Amino acid sequence: MKGTNNSSNTISFGFVKQLARAKIKNSSTTNAPIRLNNIIKSITPKIFVKGEDLGQADGYSININVICYNSKHSEEKIRFTIAHEIGHILLGHNSGSRIINFYTKDPNEQLANAFAAELLAPLGLLKKESLFITSLSELAKKYWVSKDMMMWRLKDTKLDIKLGSWN
Numbered sequence: 001m002k003g004t005n006n007s008s009n010t011i012s013f014g015f016v017k018q019l020a021r022a023k024i025k026n027s028s029t030t031n032a033p034i035r036l037n038n039i040i041k042s043i044t045p046k047i048f049v050k051g052e053d054l055g056q057a058d059g060y061s062i063n064i065n066v067i068c069y070n071s072k073h074s075e076e077k078i079r080f081t082i083a084h085e086i087g088h089i090l091l092g093h094n095s096g097s098r099i100i101n102f103y104t105k106d107p108n109e110q111l112a113n114a115f116a117a118e119l120l121a122p123l124g125l126l127k128k129e130s131l132f133i134t135s136l137s138e139l140a141k142k143y144w145v146s147k148d149m150m151m152w153r154l155k156d157t158k159l160d161i162k163l164g165s166w167n
Helices: 013-026 036-041 076-091 107-120 123-129 136-144 148-158
Strands: 048-052 058-060 068-072
Touching: 013 076, 013 107, 036 076, 058 076, 058 136, 068 076, 076 107, 107 148, 136 148
Parallel strands: 048 068
Antiparallel strands: 058 068
């Protein structure tokens, strides 16, 4: 894949979103919530995922096959962290402990966030759901993500205008 081992300026957000969609397709996942175990099983080489108390850090990845997440966080935060770290691995980013922020200026973090958001709340599925679910809480619950992540995702995809309630 072009640009996966170089700096993030050679990788586009469009490429990252296509990569996430391809991983969903390869895992045979067709509806929400996206099952990360299915995604992880479809990736070669095998990725090992483990939880531990990481203090303030959300998670990190080591080389191309280990993801560690903060076991003290909510299930929704853990899912985003794992998806984010899968993005780092697939994009060839260096490993390191991270605190994930939706509004970061770091290009590698922005790309990993975009990958995680597309992986957990794919645009195609969100478009369909937004016709029937009008509550932020309801959408977040359906996709097993935090309300903050879902709000960020809806704003990013311009689907927030269809939302009836921010609760």
